[in-house]
Amino acid sequence: MISKCSKIIGARYYHFNITVGEGEIPSPRDRLGHGTHTSSTAAGIGVPHANYSGLAGGTARGGAPSARIAIYKVCWNEGICTDADILSAFDDAIADGVDIISISIGTQGIIDYFEDSIAIGSFHAMKENILTSSSGGNSGPNSSTIENYAPWLLTVAASAIDRNFVVQTQLGDGQDYQGLAINTHGLNGVMYPLIYGGDAPNVSAGVSPSDSSTCNLGTLDGELVKGKVVLCSEVRSGLGPQLAGAVGAIMQRDGPYGEAYQFTLPVAVLGSNDSAHVLNYVKKSSNPTASISKSRGVSDPKAPYVASFSSRGPNPVTSNILKPDLAAPGVNILAAWTPSSGEDYAIISGTSMACPHASGAAAYVKSFNPTWSPAAIKSALITTAHAMSPTKNVDAEFAYGAGQLNPLAATKPGLVYDVGEKDYIKMLCAEGYNTTNLRAVTGDSNICTSTTNGTMSGLNYPSIALRVKPRKSFSNSFQRTVTNVGKSNSIYKATVSAPASIKISVEPDTLSFEALLEKKSFAVKIEGDAEKAILSASLIWSDGFYNVRSPIVVYTLKK
Structure with missing residues (x-):
């Protein structure tokens, strides 16, 4: 067992051409919690009695608890990350001799490989026998929203685990509705006045009822919502009702959902049908009231399935390369949090949470097979994944790739599909790359000629x-x-x-x-x-x- 003092063996930070803003820490220390959460998921040691305000209690452990961690902080000011910093971090990680790179950072829009810093950095890592595991993006369920789709990357979708968090909403007419949310405290059964956000627009700020119905920040009239529960037509952060003085909120979410959002005031997220019933009650009652409970953990028998937010394929650049590669747990994940928040743990969702599960699994596979190439490790993870159901995921493989991560089987896959640098170069040349943009990816003197041209289907x-x-x-x-x-x-x-x-x-x-x-x-x-x-x-x-x-x-x- 690695002691706590030797878990993190390196830490660097980068802020080229970025002004470190107020509240930021000009050091590798994590202010927002995202890096702490993902790092502990990948390689945290086992900690018994972990929980978030009593929720999700148990032993928290990373995918490769015996691994050591080197930290490379490249993002600032609520997620601003420059290409220069990302590439510098890749260069340093490669020079430091890491075994696996885990990057829970996404690209924006469709970017060709020679313009994508993550694709370029991970290609250089692959050349040095380092696999890069990456998050697939949180822009689902629309098609072709997948991020980090270069073929030398392991691209991870987010799947639900068999635990969810529910809250009860009780109305003054005796009706009771179950919704999803992560509330650390509820209203303790006390009934509070209930108001529809569309009936409380901040008129002095020129806000219309349709805008205030969303309960977005600054849209609500504080005098009208203070001390009340607000019914909102969309899922928001909860800051709008909270700063306006509300004691809680009921939020509507359309379509399928599986993840429970975390809020700082009591919130219940209901489906559209239940929300419509609540709105009907508000409109018809002369004195509508409501109460919202604290969250409790329940079993989700439908899991695993891909979260609605998880980005979907197909691959927008290389059509014959299936992306995502596989799915891993990324919904309602309990993991360590930055101490500056006052909490040791947090429960959050995203492909950022799925990626380090796969990164830990990749490190686990490499520990059994230290001479394997990045492609061999990725092949082992893909070909041993548990098949998932297309009836639960209408986008089928474009939602979950090969299926659900299966780390134990991946250590002994039987056969692997191996790929090296020359194979990727042949693919890029076949895709129409010329020598100039090929070298922008490879960083060396490779050229596209008649002898290097392969076929896009031949990788x-x-x-x-x-x-x-x-x-x-x-x-x-x-x-x-x-x-x-x-x-x-x-x-x-x-x-x-x-x-x-x-x-x-x-x-x-x-x-x-x-x-x-x-x-x-x-x-x-x-x-x-x-x-x-x-x-x-x-x-x-x-x-x-x-x-x-x-x-x-x-x-x-x-x-």
Whole structure:
């Protein structure tokens, strides 16, 4: 067991061309808590009796508790992070000899690899045998919102765990509604006047009823809402009602949701139907009242499923590379928090929380297989992931990639799909990169020539994505090579699962190995008609002990 004093073995901070603002700490120390939370999730030692104000009690432990941590602080002023600082941090981490880089920072919009500091920095890390694990972004559930989609990155989506936090909302007419929220205290059963935010606009500030219904900061009239519970049409931070003097808030959220938001005043987040009932009660009652309880933990039997906020594929730049790669716990995660907040722990959600779960798993896999390349570690994590249900996640693989992270199986995957720097260069050249923008990524003297040009479908990736035209027949082949890391003498047979509208054949469909690290190649041919926007399939290589599963996705172009 690593002692607390030796857990963090390095810490640096960067603020090139950034003015460190009020309240910021010009040091590696964490002010906001995000870095502490993610670091402890990746590699925190076991701490018994951890909880957040009595919620989620138990032993808190990171994914690789025996690992040591080096900290590189690049973000300031509520999330401002410059490319110069990110690249400098990558350079220092590489020079420091880290094994895994965990980066819970996203890009904004669709950025080509040679303009993306995280893609560039992680490519340099890959060249030095360092895997970079990254968050997939919190812009879901819209399609093609995935962030950090470079093929040499491990891109992680956020899935729900089997614990959620509920609160009860009691109305003066006796009706009771269950919602989601993380409240450290409630209203103790006391009934308070209930008002609709749309009936309390801050008229002196020129706020309309439609704006005040959202309860956004500065939209509410403090004289009207003071000492009351406010009904809001949207989920906000809660600062609007709190600063206006409200004692609590009921907030409406449309569509599916699984994460419980954390608030500093009692809040209940209700679905649209329940919120409509509450609004009807407010409008019809002459003296509407409400009370909101403290949160309590409950089991979520539907888990795991991908959170609605988790960004979705397909990959906006390289269409045949499936992103995200896999899903990991990222909803209602209890982990350490910055001491400056007055709390030792916090419960928050995001792909930022999912990423360090995968980073810890990657470190765990590397501890058993120290000579493996970044691609081999990533392949192990992808091909051993638990398959997830497309009925719970309508975006299927574009929500969860290969499925739910399975660290134990990933230490012994049987076969791996390995990729090196030269393979990525061939892919980039095939994508149309010229020597100038290729070198912007690689940072060396590589060039694109007729001998370096590969095919976009030829990258030896452990998953397959094929974009086709709607209502058109198609036929495409993908070449893959696997390396035996299981048993020296083994025979693997291919099993394909696919919908009736597509045919997938594997040639050869049997691979015989006589030694460890022996390589075998095969071709996957996919043909048929695209009857749906997303068609999910899979290829499993099995020797009776190891099951090496690759997701296959056929999807249509937008009209």
